[in-house]
Amino acid sequence: MRNRWLYICAASLSMYLAFHACQGEQAIRTAQYTVNGQRVYAAHCQNCHGANGEGLGTLYPPLTDSTFLNEHRQRLACFIKHGLTGPIEVGGITFDTEMPPTPTLTPIEIAYVLTYIGNSFGNSMDMFTIEEVQAGLTACSGDSTIK
């Protein structure tokens, strides 16, 4: 009888630990992607979109509109890789400056920078995996409009 209680305690403790270990791993990966993403952001995005994602006037849109980011989650990788033409509405304001493509970025770099943007500037999105980025790039097949 006494042993059974011990077993139950040990089992629930290990389950608790396993659960938290997994969560920790996910958080660590997100943090890793965010740190790497900040470097990609500084090199390729910051000039126009600003150090705090504030954008510039109505020339370059801010990256603080979580609704826009969530609505276009599947297309974000394509915007970065292939650029973006045509008017878009961000935060209730219309922007119509062509975003240049950045074809040199690899899917992992795009996953990094999207995770960074998605978890900075007041945004809170799940991390972007390389698989998700690759699926997004395949789906848009080089198209640079918002659709």
Add this chain to the structure above:
Amino acid sequence: MRISDILAATFALSVVVACQQPTETSLPILGAREPVTKVVDGQTVTDTVYHTIADFRLLNQDSVFIDNHTFENGVYVANFFFTHCPSICPTMQRNLLKVYEKYKGDERVRFLSHSIDFRYDTPSVLKTYAGKLGVTNDQWQFVTGSKAAIYGLSDSYMVYTKEDAAVPGGYDHSGHLLLVDKDRHIRGAYDGTDDAQVQLLINDLETLLKSYK
């Protein structure tokens, strides 16, 4: 009084002296200068000729020609950029916009952005750009001109500009902001992509304005 007290007092005094900001009362005049000797009323007088911004006449965002006289009643900040520049320009213009907003309505300070993309940046393109940037009055002028006019003028402002197919956007240039006084002399050059340098520009601008009071 013990020796340690004297030492402590000396140390404290040296810290106070060392921490005193040098009070800059006038800005230097940048660029080459040469002495000119002439005879006035039988006396030999030596004068210094400072580097001066050359004459210019360029089309602005309203398709109106502007020249040096547009800026003669105050000081101005000049730079070189182009509207679809993917590299340093957005950061440089974002920083200059902060200075513009600080002095908006103050007619003593003007701004002059030269486009080095003489092919694409027509007055209407510049007008659209200025509007989107948030420039709403004529205190900040955006100008275009022939390649010879703009690139020649950039030498006068001591700014590097070059058409170069190898760089993103097709034009290479430095991101400097130049502070020019009423006599067309350059009084300061600041890296427009560096926050600390832009703050220095704002400080120097105040110093320069005070010198005209």
